[in-house]
Amino acid sequence: MKAAPFCYHRPGTVAEAVETLAAFGDGAKVLAGGQSLVPLMALRLARAEHLVDLGRIAALRYVRGAADSVAVGAMTVQAAAGRDPVIAASVPLLARAIPFIGHFQVRNRGTVGGSCAHADPSAEIPAVAVTLDAELEASGRGRPRLIPAAKFFTSTFTTSLEPDEVLTALHFPVWPGRSGFAVREFARRRGDFAVAGAVCAVTLGQGERIERVAIGLLGLGAVPLRAAAAERAATGTAAGDLDVTEIGHLAVADTDPPDDVHATPGYRRRVGVAMAARALTAALEEAAHG
Amino acid sequence: MTVAGRYVGQSVRRQEDPRLLTGHGRYVDDIVVPGMLHAAFVRSSVPHGLLRGVDTEAARALPGVAAVLTAAELHPGLHPMWQTMMGQDAPAAPFRPLADADVRYVGDPIALVVVESRYIAEDAAELVVADIEPLPPVLDTSAALGDTASLVHPELGSNLAGELPAAGSPELDAAFASAALVATETFHQHRYACVPMETRGLVAQWDPAGEQLTVWAATQGPHEFRAICGRVLGLPEPRIRVIMGDVGGGFGQKMFPMREEIAVVAATRQLGRPVKWIEDRNENLLGGGHAREEQMTVSVAADDAGHFTGVRVEQLENVGAYPFPGNGSTAMAGSMIFPGPYRIPALSYAARAVYTTTCGRCAYRGPWMMETVAREQMVDLLARRLGMDPLELRRRNVITAEDLPFTTASGMVYETVSPAQTLEQAAELIGYDAFRREQAAERERGRLLGIGLALYIEPSQSFGPLGTDGATVRLEPDGRVALVMGTASHGQSLETTMAQVVAEHLGCDLGDITFVQGDTAYVPYGAGTGGSRSAVVAAGAARQAALALRERIVTLAAAVLEAAPSDLEVASSAVGVRGDPASALPFAKLAGLAYFGHAALPEGAPVALEVTERFKAPPFTFSNACHAATVEVDATTGQVSILRYVVSEDCGVMINPMVVEGQIAGGVLQGIGGVLYEHMVYDGDGNPLTTTFLDYLLPTAAEAPAIEYGHVETASRLPGGAKGMGEGGAIASPPALANAINDALAPLGIHLTRQPMSPAAIVAALTP
Numbered sequence A: 001m002k003a004a005p006f007c008y009h010r011p012g013t014v015a016e017a018v019e020t021l022a023a024f025g026d027g028a029k030v031l032a033g034g035q036s037l038v039p040l041m042a043l044r045l046a047r048a049e050h051l052v053d054l055g056r057i058a059a060l061r062y063v064r065g066a067a068d069s070v071a072v073g074a075m076t077v078q079a080a081a082g083r084d085p086v087i088a089a090s091v092p093l094l095a096r097a098i099p100f101i102g103h104f105q106v107r108n109r110g111t112v113g114g115s116c117a118h119a120d121p122s123a124e125i126p127a128v129a130v131t132l133d134a135e136l137e138a139s140g141r142g143r144p145r146l147i148p149a150a151k152f153f154t155s156t157f158t159t160s161l162e163p164d165e166v167l168t169a170l171h172f173p174v175w176p177g178r179s180g181f182a183v184r185e186f187a188r189r190r191g192d193f194a195v196a197g198a199v200c201a202v203t204l205g206q207g208e209r210i211e212r213v214a215i216g217l218l219g220l221g222a223v224p225l226r227a228a229a230a231e232r233a234a235t236g237t238a239a240g241d242l243d244v245t246e247i248g249h250l251a252v253a254d255t256d257p258p259d260d261v262h263a264t265p266g267y268r269r270r271v272g273v274a275m276a277a278r279a280l281t282a283a284l285e286e287a288a289h290g
Numbered sequence B: 001m002t003v004a005g006r007y008v009g010q011s012v013r014r015q016e017d018p019r020l021l022t023g024h025g026r027y028v029d030d031i032v033v034p035g036m037l038h039a040a041f042v043r044s045s046v047p048h049g050l051l052r053g054v055d056t057e058a059a060r061a062l063p064g065v066a067a068v069l070t071a072a073e074l075h076p077g078l079h080p081m082w083q084t085m086m087g088q089d090a091p092a093a094p095f096r097p098l099a100d101a102d103v104r105y106v107g108d109p110i111a112l113v114v115v116e117s118r119y120i121a122e123d124a125a126e127l128v129v130a131d132i133e134p135l136p137p138v139l140d141t142s143a144a145l146g147d148t149a150s151l152v153h154p155e156l157g158s159n160l161a162g163e164l165p166a167a168g169s170p171e172l173d174a175a176f177a178s179a180a181l182v183a184t185e186t187f188h189q190h191r192y193a194c195v196p197m198e199t200r201g202l203v204a205q206w207d208p209a210g211e212q213l214t215v216w217a218a219t220q221g222p223h224e225f226r227a228i229c230g231r232v233l234g235l236p237e238p239r240i241r242v243i244m245g246d247v248g249g250g251f252g253q254k255m256f257p258m259r260e261e262i263a264v265v266a267a268t269r270q271l272g273r274p275v276k277w278i279e280d281r282n283e284n285l286l287g288g289g290h291a292r293e294e295q296m297t298v299s300v301a302a303d304d305a306g307h308f309t310g311v312r313v314e315q316l317e318n319v320g321a322y323p324f325p326g327n328g329s330t331a332m333a334g335s336m337i338f339p340g341p342y343r344i345p346a347l348s349y350a351a352r353a354v355y356t357t358t359c360g361r362c363a364y365r366g367p368w369m370m371e372t373v374a375r376e377q378m379v380d381l382l383a384r385r386l387g388m389d390p391l392e393l394r395r396r397n398v399i400t401a402e403d404l405p406f407t408t409a410s411g412m413v414y415e416t417v418s419p420a421q422t423l424e425q426a427a428e429l430i431g432y433d434a435f436r437r438e439q440a441a442e443r444e445r446g447r448l449l450g451i452g453l454a455l456y457i458e459p460s461q462s463f464g465p466l467g468t469d470g471a472t473v474r475l476e477p478d479g480r481v482a483l484v485m486g487t488a489s490h491g492q493s494l495e496t497t498m499a500q501v502v503a504e505h506l507g508c509d510l511g512d513i514t515f516v517q518g519d520t521a522y523v524p525y526g527a528g529t530g531g532s533r534s535a536v537v538a539a540g541a542a543r544q545a546a547l548a549l550r551e552r553i554v555t556l557a558a559a560v561l562e563a564a565p566s567d568l569e570v571a572s573s574a575v576g577v578r579g580d581p582a583s584a585l586p587f588a589k590l591a592g593l594a595y596f597g598h599a600a601l602p603e604g605a606p607v608a609l610e611v612t613e614r615f616k617a618p619p620f621t622f623s624n625a626c627h628a629a630t631v632e633v634d635a636t637t638g639q640v641s642i643l644r645y646v647v648s649e650d651c652g653v654m655i656n657p658m659v660v661e662g663q664i665a666g667g668v669l670q671g672i673g674g675v676l677y678e679h680m681v682y683d684g685d686g687n688p689l690t691t692t693f694l695d696y697l698l699p700t701a702a703e704a705p706a707i708e709y710g711h712v713e714t715a716s717r718l719p720g721g722a723k724g725m726g727e728g729g730a731i732a733s734p735p736a737l738a739n740a741i742n743d744a745l746a747p748l749g750i751h752l753t754r755q756p757m758s759p760a761a762i763v764a765a766l767t768p
Ligand SMILES: Cc1cc2nc3c(=O)[nH]c(=O)nc-3n(C[C@H](O)[C@H](O)[C@H](O)COP(=O)(O)OP(=O)(O)OC[C@H]3O[C@@H](n4cnc5c(N)ncnc54)[C@H](O)[C@@H]3O)c2cc1C
Pocket: A029, A030, A031, A032, A033, A034, A035, A036, A037, A038, A054, A074, A075, A100, A101, A102, A103, A106, A109, A110, A111, A112, A113, A114, A115, A116, A117, A118, A120, A122, A123, A124, A125, A161, A165, A166, A167, A168, A191, A192, A193, A194
């Protein structure tokens, strides 16, 4: 379990990082917190002739709140994001998802951007990004661009980032009004990647009707999913009339979950139903009672 | 109950902890020898195939590479290998450190790359190209015994690694013929593994001028390591020095050097340069030895009151390709231990062990434990068929104090066991009857709660070569004590408990003792730490040596004080006339006289303040325990939550209750791992799927329940009264949990007989 040889680069700016990536093309890889990349390299399942460490780019570590959105620098470590007061107040769903990521040692090094760029379909932050319709900001040799979360995650461990692009920030919209947020997931052990999970945001309007709802699923496909049919069915319904289990079934209906040593697709769907129902219930509860 | 001594019986804090817990332990990977090379193995990625050729040219050309050794280079001149405990003629897989004409499991070492650094070693290993023509894998134990099966070891002519034929009896036939009820079930245990925190590893150094081999090894038995090096290399044992430093667990895996370690030692000898090999986690999971994969069919005949009248057992073990030790079969031990804590008048036990193209089986804490796993689940199953509570069925069959001495149907003689007491204590501690009431009420509300019991009797293994151990106790010139032992403590706290025994019997202060083990150049011969033998055999030697040295010290003091030895007392590292504290001579003073002031001593006063003793133990000493667990099963996710976990244990006189409880806790966690988390999975083609900790799930502190302990102390007949108990936690926890889970699922009419009982497996059973 020793990595194959590589050259190590430590740029001080995003521009320099992009230059280095561009210079080495496919042979280069970005290193963020290393919590996914380093073990993969040690197992020689991932290789990079050139490793471009973003660790010294201080400009990528920040949390900035605005009226309708919060920007999180890509190199913000998960633990810092998890205890950030702006995130806690304005993007509670993200704050609540972070404790489910691995163990504190992992969260102390793993980054918000790395989690998205790595694109594990069971990861929490990508699911939150997709659920809240976050935008991901990338810088390459061309102009910086904003990629909607739904377009960012293209398949398991695959994103729409170009090889010379660095993910620089995530922009999370703030949900106003009487909103509630919840994360529920099932993992084999505390800290494991979820077998299946759901993240949910909901806003209540007049007459306790569901004005807006977003349900995201993790572990149930090749990318973090949005449960569109379930959301449609729930929207406009009075919270008290909602059959959350039925919504849960709708949420997983069209999914094609992976099969591995821990769970069959059928098992993941079954757990997914329960997690979606439980997350929705908790989010509604919060929206109704604060 | 025995009265605790000044040290024996006290929960003395672990002497090794300040070193280990502050990160100052010295493990084999901390050893650096000038000129040392690093080894990496090229391993087969194919479960079974003909090795057409191994191209090592590119690897050899890589700068830094000292050698790339295949079987053709490494094997010439090596002698046959066998383990002392098994004997020279025991059935075993063919011995070959590296794959020769074929590969026999994924992970089979094909070549050994010896390089300046481990990084480059892995670069070089990647450049070695093995040309393998695949053969059909051998995975299913039943199919492996069929006529058309491909052979794992063609030179053996069969995949049958070992067989224990059923020895029936007219009494047994009669028991089945007249039974009111016969229940038969097959229980399956899956493959899981030792997974010590520290993987295997060694540094080996050959001194060609002095013809001496030095090996620093992560081992459970330096002398056995030495013996095997001696056999394979044809060297006299005293020419080999095996040194163990701190070792981060073994659980059986490090009891015997396996193929990789032997290959590294052979390479050192051939190259004349020191070589280090530290197994990585991936290798450890892939090829470090697996365990537990087996099935057992139990038929029990009972009368209408539920008394067992006879039992038939059939075991089928998957021992993989290269098991260690011997053929990897645990059947002999299983057949002796099966009756366990119950009156079973007649028994037959048949077993077959089968080679497959998977990683070989190695010893794992209570290697024979399938007997308890199957027996205890069978008791619960029979109780269900009888409509009787499993506690009641156990009460009717358990061996009681009145039954002692008791000879089992397999010929084991119990004199000092207390299974009935531990059963009652565990039931009491867990509040068995109250739980039954709570369970019934909660079932009404749809909650699935369950309770499970498991009883067992654990043999400390002190038969044959395992039957003796040695200890040297030496009073040093400054009055402090060196305790030099043949043990190989690697997590068992022997540095503490052996010192407690010596301090107690020598009469010195605990802090005056320095414990030394693990260097074959200096320590008495020891058969290794394993088989729950240390509290019995090693402690016996420590006690005997301490008492003998005490006698010498008293004799010396008597001569100096001109008093009768019988008038003297020893306490706190001093000897004086009883009732006259002012007369007390500190050990330092006496040692000074013996080493330096001997001219002034009277004739006959002893000056040799060093004693080596060997203790010879009976073949088995039996401890016993009862585990009780309560669980809740989530019917949606299949998740099992352990609500409470109770162990009532009788290991005789406890040297250190905290250490006893620590041993239990570690074992219980391994059983929890086995039932709920750990699973070494092979796919249908023979490829291992769980070779990192991402997929091989160990229970962590977060999954550990608070374990509650009860102790019954029935002294054994040994001097000191101890019994071995190191393995039991891992033996009884799997069936206790399986029984609790099945009890929870009982209202749904489900009874699982296969492990692991993972969430997905439970859900699969719930949704047929
Ligand atoms: C024991 C353990 C448990 C874990 N459990 C969980 C869990 O439960 N949930 C979970 O979500 N995660 C889990 N993780 C993964 C963890 O969250 C990782 O930190 C995360 O997936 C990757 O973030 P990183 O900063 O470590 O990225 P790295 O490992 O450094 O990089 C990961 C990948 O992303 C690319 N990359 C990183 N940053 C950028 C960037 N700014 N621009 C472009 N590409 C980039 C890298 O090139 C690499 O391909 C676990 C990890 C471990 C070791």
